Amino acid sequence: MIEDSINISQIIKEITVKPNSENYAFCWIKNKIKGIELNGVFYKDVSNSIFFLDPRHQWKVLKKDSSTSAGYILYLSKTVLNNPALSNLHINKVRLFNSGEIPLFKLSPGIEKRTQAILEMIDELAGSHLNHKEDAILSLLYTFFVYCDGQCNIKSVASNNNxxxxxxxxxxxxxxxxxxxxxxxxxxxxxxxxxxxxxxxxxxxxxxxxxxxxxxxxxxxxxxxxxxxxxxxxxxxxxxxxxxxxxxxxxxxxxxxxxxxxxxxxx
Structure with a gap:
């Protein structure tokens, strides 16, 4: 079932470490973040960014405090990414994870609000018992990827010199x-x-x-x-x-x- 292949959590802890799983992670960082450590390298100035993290990578997110949420981490299995409902997306065709680089999207102003709303709805649905919730979650994931693939988002890779x-x-x-x-x-x-x-x-x-x-x-x-x-x-x-x-x-x-x-x- 789709719901067994999707997990989403808010970034609340001062340090959030990659769990021991083979799921892909989509880390949306809103604010109040010291930075993100990827494979032992620390990156700062990452607010309003989405990182696409392959299971091969080791990572941790470091917050400035633990009082409020600083974004979401969405975990998806390969089964979900290969679902026919998502397979025709350009962002999925390039597969984002097919190189050693770590894709990073700086969101266009205004889009981060829509991104937060989408992730909040996924979070709400994932914990519910509503009918047709799997279809709704897939639809929201499709919308999430469409926004990520928007022309005026800044598509880059994790780098200290960009x-x-x-x-x-x-x-x-x-x-x-x-x-x-x-x-x-x-x-x-x-x-x-x-x-x-x-x-x-x-x-x-x-x-x-x-x-x-x-x-x-x-x-x-x-x-x-x-x-x-x-x-x-x-x-x-x-x-x-x-x-x-x-x-x-x-x-x-x-x-x-x-x-x-x-x-x-x-x-």
Whole structure:
């Protein structure tokens, strides 16, 4: 049964050590972490990251304190990963575990909240006796992997020397915090003490998209959410998002989505 091949636990202990099992581990680190030790090497600055850990690797997670949860560790057997419901995913086709490197995903701002919600639902279902819970867990795992494979997550490997990935992660964090105030890539480059050209080079190398597209992605995500789930007028939304006029907001939105804000709201 699927439920016998899945285990999930919150990172509560000050030190969480790999259990004696042959399951794969998906370690989502939220915050309040000193770092993670992989095969005897210590890595810090790993907040909002997901590590994909092969059973061959030895690991431990070190927390700053034991008062609150710092994320989740999801254990899956090979049987679950080979389930037909997950087999067509790109993230599973590349198999993540087929080399000596340890895959690491720095999550795009906003995605970590969705990741937490998915893992919380898996945790709740795993301990329940609900009908069809196995189908529901597989569906949530599928969604979890889809989010992990998102284009604007920073896909890397565990490394102590990955400066461009760190720059891109800091850039994305700054965009998430300040996009309502400023849409200009040069503004973020200045905050990072680098040139816009070098920032774009880093983003292109790490994500294969332009630095401007990161700003656009954030604006579109917030636009869709406001249009779908708020009662504010399109004019109010446009000013909330930092656009100079409702007309320019409508032009921006239609250019990048193919439909107008009003059409999305009616849909």
């Amino acid at each position: 400066s461009k990935s760190n720059i891109v992660y800091k850039f994305k964090t700054l965009v998430d915090a300040h996009v309502l105030e400023n849409h200009d890539v040069a503004y973020y480059a200045k905050l990072l003490n680098i040139t816009p050209k070098y920032l774009n080079e880093c983003v292109q190398e790490v994500l294969s998209v332009s630095s401007k597209s990161i700003v656009i992605e954030q604006l579109l995500m917030r636009s869709r959410h406001a249009l779908k789930f708020s009662d504010k007028s399109i004019k109010e939304i446009s000013f909330d998002l930092g656009f100079s006029s409702p007309d320019y907001f409508s032009y921006f939105f239609k250019t990048h989505t193919g439909i107008t804000p009003s059409a999305l709201r009616k849909g």
